[in-house]
Amino acid sequence: MNTFEDIQNLIQNDINKTDQVLIEHLGSNVALINQMSGYIINAGGKRLRPLLLLLCARATHYQGEHHHLMAVVIELIHTATLLHDDIVDESKSRRGKETANKVWGNAASVLVGDFLYSRAFEMMVKSDSMRIMTILSKATNEIAQGEVLQLLNCQNSALTEEEYYQVIERKTAVLFQVATQIGGLLSNIDKVQEQALKNYGLHLGNAFQIIDDVLDYQSNAETMGKEVGDDLSEGKTTLPIIYALKNTVAEDRQLLKDAINNADNSKIEQILDILQSVNAFDYTRKQAQKSADLAKKSLDSLQDSKYKEALILLCDLSLQRKS
DSSP: OOOOHHHHTHHHHHHHHHHHHHHHHOOOOSSSHHHHHHHHHHHHOHHHHHHHHHHHHTTTTTOOSHHHHHHHHHHHHHHHHHHHHHHHHHHHEEEEEEEEHHHHHHHHHHHHHHHHHHHHHHHHGGGOHHHHHHHHHHHHHHHHHHHHHHHHHOOTTTTOOHHHHHHIIIIIIIIHHHHHHHHHHHHOOHHHHHHHHHHHHHHHHHHHHHHHHHHHHSSOOHHHSSSHHHHHHHHOOOOHHHEEEEEEEEHHHHHHHHHTTOOOOTTTHHHHHHHHHHHHHHHHHHHHHHHHHHHHHGGGOOOHHHHHHHHHHHHHHHHOOOO
């Protein structure tokens, strides 16, 4: 097993059943909801979060059918956050396609995002587990807080590394954590294994987001489906910038501060040169590697299986991403 496609093939039957559940629950008698939901769900992406839930369920020997339902809940919550995120960021493209807010406008995107959230909550009740419902409801609240924190931190060149991690753990890693935790809870695992899967999801989510923040500067528009330096144009202070601000000369530091404080990426070429000169990308990738290593270590208590191998491989693949 070496590629993401190998992992998908490992649980292809579960993926197919999850897709069926997703299609069954996206329907509405409101035509615009059907149109927009289909557009968003089919916009691409690896559906990593539901995949994690399916893998963790299999890795802990789950034999039921609720993991397909819960995987869809995770995907709907994630998709709703993307809809709202694109509105806040005024994004025009995602994964190489126009965003829903670009096609249908902000009002429709907000409301369909609300529909996806409410449908997710409607579905999670079917788990018949107060524990799972509590975890998911708390997670959506954490994600919302993370989004607000990120908004408050926009155009803030004084953001610290610690504050950066607070944002990405709430905004991104928490949904990874919930996916892996619920995958295990469905199998009635003990508290030690539950904590292990929670830790795995948290650390993998951090690694994933850190690499995302590197790719915003090091990838290209064709690969990412968005423009290089988008984070900068939105005034987001991510880890490469935080590191560079601490390790560059006064003149370059001021250029970086001005770019963040004014949400201005017009000098992106100069900024890329500065980031490269202080090894900001190397440092950031090393932090992602640390998180990925912690994720792998978290799985030590899990019984060896091809599903555990897949979870470990995902840590490596998350660091090798190009988009």
